[in-house]
Amino acid sequence: MDKEHGVDVMHSDPYYNPDAVPREGHFYMPVQCHHCRNPPCTKVCPVKATWQEPDGIVVIDYDRCVGCRCCMAACPYGARHFNWGEPHLPVADLNPETHYLGNRPRPKGVVEKCTFCIQRVRAGRYPACVEVCPVGARKFGNLLDPNSEIRYVMERKRVFIFKEELNTQPRFYYFYAT
């Protein structure tokens, strides 16, 4: 995105891929499932194949999804992805530790999405994206814990909610570290 335009998806390049980063006047804004407290996607599902877990993670049952893609139309963040073809992951790349609602192999013809790495966070680990980010731009934690890193960020940084006007009430926030 251009710093000149600020957060404006109409002026962004979804496939921006320069040879070196950071580039003067540009910034990145990754978008993923916001795990909304008021998720528009789960309401539209005709077969109850997607729902919000008690801990807030929005999940999909790949064994029940009929592939109507109504949830993809309902998601304002483009966070849901459909398996248009047969997904093939080399056996060597498969994680043998799977979760029914998370990282197990998905069949063709169903919708999938970010699960906040349900198989990791339920075991007390960070989601893979948080762990792997080389600059530590992603923070993950318990908002109810006043001593958590995420609460520190929320209380002291400029925090921004993407498409706040849609009342999705995300559990995913953007903050300006500087």
Next chain:
Amino acid sequence: MASSLLQFFLGSVRLVTRGGRGYWAWLSFLGILMLIGLHGYRQQTAVGLIATNMRDQVSWGFYIGNFTFLVGVAAAAVLLVIPAYVYQWKPIKEVALLGELLAISAIVMCLLFVLADMGRPDRLWEIIPFIGSLNVPRSILAWDTLVLNTYLLLNFVIVTHLLYKGFFREEYKKTIVVPLVLFSIPAAISIHTVTAFVYNGLVARPFWNASILAPRFIASAFCSGPAILLVLFQILRRATRFHISDEAIWKVAELMAFLLFLVPSTRKHPFTLNLGCLLIYSGVYIEKGMGLVIPGMTPDTLGEIYEYTPTRVEVEVAAGIFAVGFLVFTLLVKVAVPIVMGEFGIDDLRRERQAEARAH
């Protein structure tokens, strides 16, 4: 009861297997289209919906556009049913049945388009109430499947009852038909408004997220459905002995409130009448497919513009589904017209059987 149902069925089979060269040529044409559709669908099931040009950015395309258009066509039967049964408008009453037949065929096409669009058609049973896990009252799409199937069932029962009674040369039961017909009027409105609500309720898509959508759907449906019917009336008038008066055609055209049909002279002239029908039909078809579904998805929620055009597979499948719909309509008309005209009934079936037995 069982034996008379069997006789009704045998009589219907007799009617559909009888026809001139034109009839069989038409059926073969539809058969070829259906084979093409089947070929496309087989390719699609083999590799998945990647055979279409729909992607994450434009996740609904040609199939859902056609579905939305045909829901409108199906809803339009009500336009004929209201004046025929409520106001007792005689010239329209005899053709209201044809509107119901068209509604049945259109709903069949709708359901097939949804089936073609589904990523997992093998899990269709999940949508069946009580057996699957239908998400009512929350999901509008769940309501849409409910109203569509109710409307199909309703029209099917009305038509079957009328034809069954006609076949046995009896008067139809008013206590059955009138309440069902009255119920089919709000049902027809509901299939179109609920389909509009499916788009309407999505806060993520500003193009659809407006309260004008449902009235707009109704308005366009009341044009596209009758436009097809008017053309079909003129064809049926030539092809069968079914009498459709000019008044009925003009009255239907008048109800459509299209500019060409507001002027009595252009409404009554066959050329401008058919031109108007063609314009309306193509206009609404473009409005629903290219004008509603695709723009709602372009640009996508993150501002990306993905240019969608249907693939060969999508066009093939759509052609096949339209062929199925036309086949259903043809067969229904083939059964309905002789029975309604009183040209074929239980006595004719018995007479023919006796003649055949004697010939042996």
